[in-house]
Amino acid sequence: MIPIALPLLGDEEADAARAAVLSGWVSQGPQVAAFERDFAALVGAPHACAVSNCTTALHLALTALDIGPGDEVITVSHSFIATANCIRYCGATPVFVDIEPDTYNMDPDRVAEAITPATRAIIAVHQMGMPCDLRAIAAVADRHGVILIEDAACAAGSEIRVNGHWERVGKPHGLIACFSFHPRKVITTGEGGMLTTADPELDRKFRLLRQHSMSVPDTVRHGSPRVIFEDYLTIGFNYRMTDIQAAVGRKQLERLPELVARRRALASRYTELLGNIESLRLPTEPDWASSNWQSYCVRLPNRLDQRTVMQNLLDRGIATRRGIMCSHREPTYSDADQRHDLRQSESAQDHSILLPIYAQMSNDDQLYVADCLKGQLRQV
Template identity: 65%
Template sequence: MIPIAQPLLGEEEAEAAAAVVRSGWLSQGVQVAAFEAEFAALVGTPHACAVSNCTTALHLALLVAGVGAGDEVITVSHSFIATANVIRQCGATPVFVDVEPGTWTLDPERIAAAVTPRTKAILCVHQIGMPADLARILPLAQAHGLPLIEDAACAIGAEIRLDGAWTPLGGPVGDVACFSFHPRKVITTGEGGMLTTRRADWDAQFRLLRQHGMTVSDAVRHGSTQVIFEEYPVSGFNYRMTDMQAAIGRRQLQRLPEIIARRRSLAARYGELLAGTPGVRPPVEPDWARSNWQSYAVRLPDGADQARVMQAMLDRGVATRRGVMCAHLEAAYDGAEAPPLPQSETAHLRCLLLPLYAQMTEADQITVVEALREALAAEPLAPGALAEVA
């Protein structure tokens, strides 16, 4: 069986977690602080704040950006549902705009028309590791005086070319970027998240809100030779990361360059193999973007039935996933106002995510592509579908 994804973990991670258990300090202590410092250095940001997952990171980002009841946030429907859910959790409304074909990330051309007097922020998504077009989105956010929040859940290790220089996502270009360390991501801590920002005032608020609004952390009070009384100036949340997670994350960061290099070479090889598969369109990586290839989405030829192709591939031992979901098509968002989102729906309903993970072999990739070809051979493709340039 070839799975859709597989985390790359080893004895080093197991030992790192065990060492934390032996140390006797398990929650948000020295390991979390070290993970934050190492993550900040990696993406080139002055501030990185670890939290329990990316959903809680996004929640804090929106709250600190001032999003509250009655506000609107411009975002994409074509994302994991957490992106839209966190907007609602602030009492605000997600205003969905469509994505660009090929990269399947927020279409900057559609932002201006979605801005209203209630718009409070823009939340763009670096979907499955493909950078959103920040060079076009940021000036629009600035022109409208809106904070730009980057959902970088999938995007650790992805890069964008800005002013001629390659820049890791998370710098961040916007006001804050939020990362996930769920096992489906490129590196993992089981569950976990990180907020990166250049704004010291925002970072201070993230740190306060992640620990119940408490001014002094448990770890600082515990390590102090002076009696310290904490205060609670605001009501916060328990969004803390554990030190076991952080210790695993530190080991994972050491593997990141190797993992990204491997993923890029696997993606390039898929491109070559798929060139011989008529009608299948590989993902578009613009010349200003370097994806981390957290997932590899191909567009199926017109007429191919997504579910049937997936089942045929599964029958041959190859797991796939349909294109990333669209929140507006789910019952939870029934009745949510949205303009037509044809590209988002194409990305969801006509694309397929192929297996991609660092341990994958060349033989695995050939098996995947052969399974795809055989599945498509049984499909009643639309006239001309096979003539489409792969």
């Protein structure tokens, strides 16, 4: 079986996890603090705060900004459902806008049309690791005095060209960026997430809220020669990362450049292998974007049934995934205010499939995937 994804974990990660276990400090502690420093330095962010996953990161971002009932947050339906869910966690209203058909990312023109007096924030998603048009979206946000948050769940290692210079996603281009370290992502801690920001006050709030709003962190209490009693200043959450995860994450960060380089090579080869098929639409990378290629998504011709193609590939030992889901089509969002046309989002979900891509993928396996997909296209 050729899987859709496969994390690259080795002896280095296993040894790091073992050392954390044997240290006696396995919850949020010195390894988490070191992982935060390493990640901030890598992406060029003044502050990085580790949490339990990207969903909790997005929830903390909105909570720290006091976004709640009566507020609207513009985002895409074409994203994993967590993007919309975290808005509802806060009692705010998600307002869905459509995507660009080539990049599968938020269409800046649709964002501008969706701004209302109730709009407090925009959550722009770097879908499948492909950077969205932050420059255009940020211009809309600035023009209307709206907060910009990046859902960078898939985008660790991706880059954007800003004023002629390449900068990693995570260096603050909006107010906050949120990352995931799920096993489907380029680097993993099993589960885990990170928030980056240039705002020290927001970083302080993240750290307070992720640990039940405890006034004195347990690392300080355990290291103090005097007895300290903590206070709980507001309602907080248990959104902590463990030191075991962080130790693994630090080793994964060391691998990130080679992982991204390998994925970019695989994406380029897919383009070579599949580029001569007129009916197959390949992903587009703008000249100002450098994707980590967390996923490689192709658009099937409308005449082909997506599920049938996927099943036929699975029967041949190839795992795929359907195009990115649309939250507004799920039962939990049947009552959502669908005031904007989402036809591009729906088309992407219905006619796209994600092909296997991971660092360990062999050239032979990739050629087999391409040949089997070509065979499906020739049958119709």
